Amino acid sequence: MYGLLCRNSRKRGEIISYTKKRKRQLRLWVEGKSIHLGKLPDGTCCPDFSCCEPELQSPKEERELFQELYLANKHNEYERMLMMFLGRDLPLMTDKKVYIAGGKP
């Protein structure tokens, strides 16, 4: 979902340019400009999904912290923040989808 890259099918140069774009996306996101990376429905959302769901935009302190962790390659820590953002997104998605799986008619 986030920055998943297949090492076998991508050239190293593409990975580097992806990382560059991701860093730029994060910088703009911290500034309050949420830009979806790539073309919908593919591509990469901002960590809090605010590019596609503006109401989910997280507070600036959280955005700054995430960027800091990302740039410091603190993988586990920023993954944990991603899960937190995702956790906020879930109730919203559940509202939109009345029947998730095997729901009664």
Ligand SMILES: [Zn+2]
């Ligand atoms: Zn998005």
